[in-house]
Amino acid sequence: MVDVENSLIYMEYIEGVSVRDYLATLTQQGQEEQEGQPTLESKQNKVAMGIGHALGLMHNIDVIHGDLTTSNLLMRQDSGSVVLIDFGLSYVSQLVEDKAVDLYVLERAFTSTHPNTEAMFEQILEAYGKSCQVSKQILKRLKDVRMRGRKRSMLG
Secondary structure, eight states, X not given: OEXXXXXXXXXXXXXXXXXXXXXXXXXXXXXXXXXTSOOHHHHHHHHHHHHHHHHHXXXXXXXXXXXXXXXXXXXXXXXXXXXXXXXXXXXXXXXXXXXXXXXXXXXXXXXXXXXXXXXXXXXXXXXXXXXXXXXXXXHHHHHHHHHHHHHHHHHO
């Protein structure tokens, strides 16, 4: 939090692990699922819902992160809630395009770092849709951004 009037920045130490490390651990443990324990899918679902919710809240206040990766998302050790970190490239924008590009950056980082998680990313977008007030416009624009990204990668 920033208090501009008093020139103060408030920071908090967050006890937890990056979503990147958490998902890597889940994948390893998923191969050894035990009866009576939550499944890999249910744990991934919980993380996806937390990510989507956090992103929706951030975009509701017109903050664009600019560097969304699973290394810049933490899971609190005590509650399992998702926290966004590293706002060094962030800025304020009301543009639907900027918010869609923010999601696209996360999608690209997600699929390159965590293979076979397309369904999980769709759950992130579903939770985002429930938390972000203008999500329909943003998710529609995300489709356009994806198409531009595919054209760019095809052309080199």
